[in-house]
Amino acid sequence: MNSTVPVIDMPTKDLDAWFNQRFDEKMAEREAAHTPSMTIIATKGTLDMAYPPFILASTAAALGWDVSIFFTFYGLSLLKKQLDLKVSPLGNPAMPMKLPEGPSWIRGKELPVPTSVMTLVPGFENMATSMMQKTMDKKGIARIEELRELCAEAEVKLVACQMTVDLFDHDQGDFIPEIHEWVGAASFLPRALKADVNLFV
Template sequence: MPSTAENITDNAQLDAWLDSRLDELLPAKLEEIDASKTPSMSIIATKGTLDWAYPPFILASTAAALGWKVDIFFTFYGLLLLKKELDANVSPLGNPAMPMKMPFGPKWFQDFDWPMPNLLMAGVPGFEKVATGLMKKTFKNKGVATVEELRSLCLEADVNMIACQMTVDVFGFSPDEFIPEITDYVGATSFLPVARKSDVCLFI
């Protein structure tokens, strides 16, 4: 095969030479383009309980720290995570995978998984508040940041937080109820093109 275009004498040789050069140069060029691109991630946050508040903020703050562009679309109950007064609770009821750990006492006591039947959780007044307090205490003991702290980290890292306008309207919320950093109130039509272009898209 000719080594340069000047040595080519017919179209077949030209096609073969072009194919060879493309096979040689294209992978490296594509790799170079990919390496220069800023990774992006879109998260759809739909839940407002304490246990489900952590994943979107942890993932978003971590990605932002790595230099990624991050957008979070808060819709339905996830919209509560944007309120000024964040009062997220956790309910073990209907969540059999949730371990009940005690954040106090000797190590063997803290490591024990306490079985809590649904009937007990549903029948004891204030059990949800107790479970919320236990989870917060456990997280604090393990050095895990609070949801408010993680949310602040995301804001400092320029994570773009978007409120679902339809949810705001349906639940009768007012923009005054949300943290002032939230300026984008849009619907799915506006968010989906953003998610489509993202390298990573998560539904939480």
């Protein structure tokens, strides 16, 4: 029994148009079925640098994205049960220092104090931390604990770097139970390779 291959009998111009239409339809179907993904590498453990990974992750998760945050080195401290985050002006020359309280003529104005001088003043780190936290509270911005909980509820994968745990002799009991897994870079990189967006914070 002979089988015959159907021949599409149409002009080349019409055939090209038909092919382009079918190709666009298939690509649209594929795009509609695709779930965007994002990986974030969090390396810093200060109060100001704790906000970007959690805000980005919670926002992406709210949009339906598949999100993972890899907490490594000092960023691992963001997963501790008890947070004691500070704002360090050292190495952060762009940090604006504004008074969240006080007379109207000075409130909200930037203090022209070089960061190199800030670091020499005893207790300045605690003062800067207090000022930033008051500013955040006044603006209605959620605290880190709340953002972290929001991420966990939105099924953001909170991934802890096992090498950092071993390096600094951390106790896993000091960390929140919502951690998705404890892995090294070799296990996290394949996930980052497949992600649509990769961020380093």
